Amino acid sequence: MTLDVSQFVGVFLEESFEGLDLMEAGLLQFNEDDPEAVNSIFRAAHSIKGGAGTFGFREVSDFTHGAETLLDQIRQGERPMNREISDTLLCAVDCIRDMLRAASDGGEADTARLLETRAAIENLLGTPPAEAAGQDAVQDAEQAAAACGWRIVFKPHADMMKTGNDPLRLIAELERFGPLSVKTRADALPSLSDMEPEACHLHWEIELQATADEAELRAVFDWVEDECELRLESLGASSDAPLPAPAGGRPDTGGTPAVAARPAESARRNDASSIRVAVEKVDSLVNLVGELVITQSMLNQVGNANGEFDVAQVERLREGLGQLERQTRELQEGVMGIRMLPISFVFSRFPRVVRDMAGALGKSVELRMEGEETELDKGLIEKLADPLTHLVRNAIDHGIESAEQRVAAGKPAAGQISLKAYHQGGNIVVEVADDGAGLNREKLLAKAASQGLPVSDSMPDRDVWALIFAAGFSTAEKVTDISGRGVGMDVVRRNIEAVNGRVEIDSAPGQGTHIILRLPLTLAILDGMSVHVGDQTYILPLTAILESIQPSTEQLGTVGGVGRVVHLRGDYLPLIALHETFGVEPKARRPEDGIVIITAASDGRAALLVDGLGAQHQVVIKSLETNYRKVPGISGATIMGDGKVAMILDVDMLLRLRHMH
Amino acid sequence: MAKILAVDDSASMRQMLAFTLQHAGHEVREADNGKAALDAAQAGAVDLVISDVNMPVMDGITLVKSLRGLPAFRFTPILLLTTESSPEKKSEGKAAGATGWIVKPFNPDQLLATVQRVLG
Numbered sequence: 001m002t003l004d005v006s007q008f009v010g011v012f013l014e015e016s017f018e019g020l021d022l023m024e025a026g027l028l029q030f031n032e033d034d035p036e037a038v039n040s041i042f043r044a045a046h047s048i049k050g051g052a053g054t055f056g057f058r059e060v061s062d063f064t065h066g067a068e069t070l071l072d073q074i075r076q077g078e079r080p081m082n083r084e085i086s087d088t089l090l091c092a093v094d095c096i097r098d099m100l101r102a103a104s105d106g107g108e109a110d111t112a113r114l115l116e117t118r119a120a121i122e123n124l125l126g127t128p129p130a131e132a133a134g135q136d137a138v139q140d141a142e143q144a145a146a147a148c149g150w151r152i153v154f155k156p157h158a159d160m161m162k163t164g165n166d167p168l169r170l171i172a173e174l175e176r177f178g179p180l181s182v183k184t185r186a187d188a189l190p191s192l193s194d195m196e197p198e199a200c201h202l203h204w205e206i207e208l209q210a211t212a213d214e215a216e217l218r219a220v221f222d223w224v225e226d227e228c229e230l231r232l233e234s235l236g237a238s239s240d241a242p243l244p245a246p247a248g249g250r251p252d253t254g255g256t257p258a259v260a261a262r263p264a265e266s267a268r269r270n271d272a273s274s275i276r277v278a279v280e281k282v283d284s285l286v287n288l289v290g291e292l293v294i295t296q297s298m299l300n301q302v303g304n305a306n307g308e309f310d311v312a313q314v315e316r317l318r319e320g321l322g323q324l325e326r327q328t329r330e331l332q333e334g335v336m337g338i339r340m341l342p343i344s345f346v347f348s349r350f351p352r353v354v355r356d357m358a359g360a361l362g363k364s365v366e367l368r369m370e371g372e373e374t375e376l377d378k379g380l381i382e383k384l385a386d387p388l389t390h391l392v393r394n395a396i397d398h399g400i401e402s403a404e405q406r407v408a409a410g411k412p413a414a415g416q417i418s419l420k421a422y423h424q425g426g427n428i429v430v431e432v433a434d435d436g437a438g439l440n441r442e443k444l445l446a447k448a449a450s451q452g453l454p455v456s457d458s459m460p461d462r463d464v465w466a467l468i469f470a471a472g473f474s475t476a477e478k479v480t481d482i483s484g485r486g487v488g489m490d491v492v493r494r495n496i497e498a499v500n501g502r503v504e505i506d507s508a509p510g511q512g513t514h515i516i517l518r519l520p521l522t523l524a525i526l527d528g529m530s531v532h533v534g535d536q537t538y539i540l541p542l543t544a545i546l547e548s549i550q551p552s553t554e555q556l557g558t559v560g561g562v563g564r565v566v567h568l569r570g571d572y573l574p575l576i577a578l579h580e581t582f583g584v585e586p587k588a589r590r591p592e593d594g595i596v597i598i599t600a601a602s603d604g605r606a607a608l609l610v611d612g613l614g615a616q617h618q619v620v621i622k623s624l625e626t627n628y629r630k631v632p633g634i635s636g637a638t639i640m641g642d643g644k645v646a647m648i649l650d651v652d653m654l655l656r657l658r659h660m661h
Numbered sequence: 662m663a664k665i666l667a668v669d670d671s672a673s674m675r676q677m678l679a680f681t682l683q684h685a686g687h688e689v690r691e692a693d694n695g696k697a698a699l700d701a702a703q704a705g706a707v708d709l710v711i712s713d714v715n716m717p718v719m720d721g722i723t724l725v726k727s728l729r730g731l732p733a734f735r736f737t738p739i740l741l742l743t744t745e746s747s748p749e750k751k752s753e754g755k756a757a758g759a760t761g762w763i764v765k766p767f768n769p770d771q772l773l774a775t776v777q778r779v780l781g
Contacts, residue, residue: 005677005769012673043715047671050713050744053766054677061766068744162729164738164760169781198735223761226752 005055012051013104014274019044020097021348027086027093028351035075042071048096060099063114066121067092088124090352091117149178149235150217152206158199160227167200173220178210207235275378277338285334288327295323336522339379343421343430344372346385350392350419357396364403364414365396371421376428377522383499384430384519387492391432391515392417394488399436399513409510411435423521430517439465439507465505469493497652500526500541526621526638530614530646531597534584537646538610539619539638544651546598546605548613556591566596566607573598576658577609578649581633587611599651606655621648633657662686663780664705668698668712668724669742678711681769682776695719699727702734709779710739711763714750722757729758738779 026041045068053061067089073079095109095117102109152174156167174180183205190201208217214232221230299320302313347369358365376384400406400415407413420431441464448455448467455467469489493503501519520526520543528539549555555567556575564575575596579586588594588611597608619638624631624647635650665687667678672693679689690705692698696719698712710728714721721741728734738760743750751762763775 005680008673008677008680011676012671015672040717043670043717046715046744047674050742050765051671051673053744054674054768055766161736163755163758164736164779166781169778172781173778223755226755 009055009104010274012055013100016048016051016100017097019048020093020100024090024093024352025348027089028355030081030086038071038075038081042068042075045071052100057100057103060096060103063092063099063118064096066118066125067096069125070121085124088117088120090356092121148209148211150206150208150210150212150214151233151235152208152217153203153229153231154206154221155203155229156200156224157227157229158196158201160200160224161198163224163227165224165227167202167204170220170224171204171206174206174208174217177212177217178208180209181207203229275339275341281334281337285331285338288331288334292324292327292331295320295327299324336377336524337375339377339522339524340375341378341381342372343374343376343381343384343428345381346388347372347419347421349385349389353389353392354396354417357393361397362402363396363400365400366414366416368416368418369420370418374421374423374428376421376519377524379524380428380499380519380522383495384517387495387517388419388430388432390488390492392419395432395434395436395513399434399438401437405437424518428519428521430519431514432517433512433514435512438509438512439468440509444468462506465507468505469503500543502543524621526619526636526648527616528619528638528648529616530640531578531595531608531610532587532612532614533578533582533610534586536582536584537614537640537644538578539617539646539648540597540599540608540651541648542616544599544601544649546600548595548597550594551591551596553592564591566591566598568598568607571605573605573607574655574658575607575609576654579609579611581654581657601651601655604655606651606658608649608651608654619646619648662688663708663776664688664690665776666690666692666698666701666707666710666712668692668695668710668716668721670694670713670716674713674742677769678772681772684769685773685776687776695721695724695727698724702728703731707734707737709776710734710737711742711776712739713742714754722753725754725757725759740775740779 023041023044026037026044031037045064049061049064049068052058052064070079070085070089074081074085079085091113095114099109099114101107154167154171160167171180171182185203185205186201188201188203189195195201214234217232218230221228299317302317302320350367350369354365354367395417396415400417401409403413406415416435418431418433420429420433422429441461444464444467445455445457445459448470451470453467453470455464469492496503496517496519499519501517504516504518505513506516507513526539527542529542529545530537531540532538549568551566556564557567557572558564559572564577565572566575575591577586577591578584586594588609591609594609594611595613597610597613599606599608617640619640621636622638624634624637627637631647633650633654634647635653636648637645638648640646662685665682667675667682667689668691669675669678670693675691675693679691682689690701690707692701694716695712698710699719701707702710710724712721712724719727721743725739725741728737728739739758741754741759741762742765743754743762744765754762760779761775763772767775
């Protein structure tokens with residue numbers, strides 16, 4: 001029978017990644033005086049090694065072995081922790097993570113780095129970097145030729161049974177190798193009055209007819225090696241009949257572990273992501289459902305009142321509906337809360353990022369984090385990781401000056417980077433601030449002009465700072481390994497906008513740069529406004545709406561005879577008629593008869609022409625891509641209270657579509 | 662079949678143990694550290710304990726010592742799951758009163774063979 005354990009690979013990977021995070025955090029703030037901290041780092045490595053072997057990730061388990069040995073020596077106080085060791089171990093953490101990730105999504109691990117880190121660990125351990133594999137594979141090659149039979153004298157110590165080892169079981173086990181003849185010796189049995197019932201006073205002489213080799217037989221007594229006297233004598237070849245073949249063939253004594261089949265493949269099947277939820281959250285949901293059931297039965301009573309409906313019941317009905325509303329809202333919040341994780345899931349990587357980068361650049365940087373417990377949607381957390389990392393790296397590379405420059409400017413030698421997260425009016429705000437040199441207005445303007453971007457010297461600061469988010473824009477004088485390839489900040493902005501968020505930037509020369517990300521609480525629900533075009537209803541994200549007007553004929557015009565514009569307080573905004581974009585028969589053919597909504601898009605403001613405004617809604621976002629296909633200008637769909645489907649508009653895309661036509 | 666207490670701080674290892682042992686018809690209870698195992702052991706009959714060595718709160722060696730101190734567990738087989746195949750670790754476990762060990766990594770067949778070996 002072979003059982004398939006690949007179903008546990010998903011759990012194993014999940015807990016291993018958690019373990020690696022724990023190791024990383026522990027190594028970053030290593031403290032000799034806290035033995036439990038060392039222990040927990042060691043345990044994480046130990047669990048990964050054991051699990052990896054069991055679930056078939058043999059290379060991971062081999063690789064982790066070195067790190068585990070190092071940690072064990074530190075834990076035992078045989079080796080002091082130092083910067084070299086912690087750096088090497090951090091590299092090892094990366095390598096293990098890399099290998100597990102490669103195993104789980106079928107990618108390739110960075111072999112060069114693996115070998116390098118492995119060599120570094122072996123160097124620290126003082127072992128020659130050789131014999132990576134196969135030491136245990138050919139152990140029995142040099143075993144002496146098997147004898148034809150054995151005489152075994154087995155004399156357990158009196159205490160042997162106290163470790164749960166039963167001598168009879170051991171003897172029975174020998175039967176697997178061939179026929180036995182067993183003599184029980186009671187010579188040492190004391191008189192009844194002296195006999196201790198829990199001790200073993202007997203010993204055995206066993207003759208075994210089998211070709212098994214000595215090591216195999218000794219393996220049976222493996223566990224009791226120190227608790228018995230064991231003598232094995234070869235009986236030599238039998239002269240008459242050939243001996244019976246050993247029953248059952250070679251026993252599996254657990255010496256050489258077999259590797260489970262194709263773990264990588266099975267891991268890929270398990271990639272459905274899962275989420276861990278605090279039991280209290282689930283309990284409160286169960287509680288709410290309980291209350292809901294009570295409300296339902298209360299409303300049922302009102303509804304099932306036999307005979308005519310009593311006016312006195314109206315009050316109860318109202319009360320019930322009120323309760324229902326409250327409970328539904330709480331249930332919604334509770335369910336959404338399940339997807340919420342503390343932002344520390346992203347923040348936790350930054351001590352490492354800052355340490356590594358500051359080290360590489362020879363700068364001294366302190367990191368401060370605030371509001372790590374702020375919760376946000378799991379999906380958002382995943383989408384936030386890359387942009388935030390980029391911002392932090394940028395701040396260290398471009399923001400923070402070298403120690404000499406800082407001291408010369410009268411600032412402390414160590415730069416400061418602060419990460420802050422908090423809730424603000426239904427949004428999550430994440431701030432990345434540094435106390436570095438700040439942005440240079442002249443340099444930005446010159447660079448923008450040289451790239452052909454429309455700029456003027458009179459532009460307000462805010463617009464100048466926003467230039468760094470333009471595609472392909474980089475002011476780094478030399479392209480460093482870390483940033484400055486000019487593919488950064490525009491990607492940051494796009495990623496944040498893709499989750500309906502916004503990026504703001506503020507900077508003061510000599511005092512630093514401050515970047516603010518505003519994000520919705522969740523990806524699953526959107527605050528929107530319904531708008532009508534013909535017989536269709538669309539949802540416009542509230543964050544995109546600035547105002548709505550009923551345009552007068554004088555406000556409408558065309559540019560170059562083609563592009564229509566709306567003239568609003570001195571600005572000309574492009575007019576997008578939704579009925580044209582989506583091919584719907586409108587009620588208001590002329591813009592004057594409809595409503596124009598002024599929207600804020602990343603590339604500026606735009607005016608959308610619709611027939612009329614509906615109401616403000618919280619809508620549940622359904623993906624159009626998974627259920628149908630991607631439609632330009634539409635970011636998703638939702639089901640309205642009346643059961644109709646409404647499309648959710650993507651204002652940025654609508655504006656870009658217009659440029660294309 | 663036998664009542665087995667599986668002790669490991671790693672959820673995947675616990676689930677794998679439980680799955681394999683249950684598949685072979687055993688009744689399995691789980692605990693995620695030595696302390697929890699000790700509580701579970703006192704709450705109901707146990708025929709065999711399989712425990713990890715390195716665990717938070719209470720490690721496997723301490724668990725073995727504590728169990729051997731309980732009258733009901735004087736002769737109960739206790740197997741330690743260990744990656745340390747080094748002799749010191751084994752003798753430490755033995756000295757505490759462990760019956761034997763299962764060396765990680767192991768596959769389900771090896772686990773069941775070892776369990777079979779202890780339960781007879």
